[in-house]
Amino acid sequence: MIRISKDYDVRKQEFLDAAQKLFYEQGYDQTSVNTIIDYVGVSKGTFYHYFKSKEDLLDALAERVARQRLEQLHSIVEDRKLSALEKFNGYFAGSRGLIEKSEDIAKAVLRVMYEDENILLRHKARVRSMELVVPELGKIIAQGVQEGTFNVPYPERTAEMILMLGGELKDIYARLFLELDEKPENISLAKQLIDQYEDAITRMLAAPEGSIRFHEQLNLRDFLV
Amino acid sequence: MIRISKDYDVRKQEFLDAAQKLFYEQGYDQTSVNTIIDYVGVSKGTFYHYFKSKEDLLDALAERVARQRLEQLHSIVEDRKLSALEKFNGYFAGSRGLIEKSEDIAKAVLRVMYEDENILLRHKARVRSMELVVPELGKIIAQGVQEGTFNVPYPERTAEMILMLGGELKDIYARLFLELDEKPENISLAKQLIDQYEDAITRMLAAPEGSIRFHEQLNLRDFLV
DNA sequence: CAGTCTAGACCGACGGTCGGTCTAATTTAG
DNA sequence: CTAAATTAGACCGACCGTCGGTCTAGACTG
Known part of the structure; x- marks a missing residue:
């Protein structure tokens, strides 16, 4: 060789x-x-x-993916012209990822990623992302508290919970998306889910009703990854 | 033989x-x-x-565990004397599990269960539990809406989110518990976490402030499993 | 500048373990 | 007595990870 x-x-x-x-x-x-x-x-x-092992490679990959995601977020957080609310909505709207390229590829990826067998891959990426993203989202929320838009005692803790919810939600959302062909009614289910998530976040932040809105900017495909 | x-x-x-x-x-x-x-x-x-496979055994185990947990809950839900608020607080207080027997055993179990490698085991048990428990907790919330204590449009969706949050929270909580010997400050962190969770739930349900309280009835050890 | 040396990138046969299959033997039900 | 259900354990291929050893670019030497 x-x-x-x-x-x-x-x-x-x-x-x-x-x-x-x-x-x-x-x-x-x-x-x-x-x-x-x-x-x-x-x-x-x-x-x-x-x-040193196959899992070591997985850890390294999770780390790299998490850092890429962080960079994406960082530019938003540091923008001094944006209000906390704009940043907040912008962050979630910016989550659109691979799906724009090709729906087929996206489906294939999701199909694999959201099988139970691959929970470890997802879990590691999520945990590391959380560790990195929580402080950043916490800053946004803290800014919002100062601006009087939000009202929470511990911004980072709230950020943590919002992201935990979001992570779980993606799981459900992915499943709905994958079953879309057999179950067209999933579109309305998914919308309802997002509505609920917006509502839950709004309440957790004590934000003005209707101020949290990343919903309209998304279609069913954009929420993932 | x-x-x-x-x-x-x-x-x-x-x-x-x-x-x-x-x-x-x-x-x-x-x-x-x-x-x-x-x-x-x-x-x-x-x-x-x-x-038919090792994973088939895991699925069966997850199913059994989930059903046991459901039975535990069912008796509370069906009790006609209790208000929704009592049921709600009772459900969470009733989560105390194996820790009463021996702290050492509990630690060993948690140590294993909350290693990344065992995420599949946890994931399957959680998903199946959710499917069974969401409708029950939804009933409690729906009762609360009728009684005027809570205010949500879709009780089951809210139940889903509350349980998702709870599931993730247990992960963090378990980690805090396991590190307790090295980091005594985890006790206050854990309390803060529970406070936040109570607060988040209260806001999501639009329940009267201070009405959601499973906190005092728990010590650091009781929340898990 | 020619020869030597060395760090570390690279190789691939191999060991041991694992999940899973298969056939034969035994037990049980009818 | 016999057919079906159950059990035994030898066996299989695939897998992860180890190990002793090879090769080469570039630093060092005289």
């Missing part, structure tokens, strides 16, 4: 890129280490030179 | 009992099918006669 040496970081990113693609397409359990090394074009030994 | 035949249901329960004990002690992944059959004292063939 030909031997190709690469810079450490370059190679590591290759592994992460491969993992992201393969895990999303086939799931974590269903993707063997052999599949990964075949895809990257290296040997077993090389893999274990970079990661 | 001696052969022991047993009634179908008896044997099936034996498997479930063994799984419950072993999964709780060692985790799902760490408990091999061989470990289970050794514990029950039967062969591979017997195992696969009763369950």
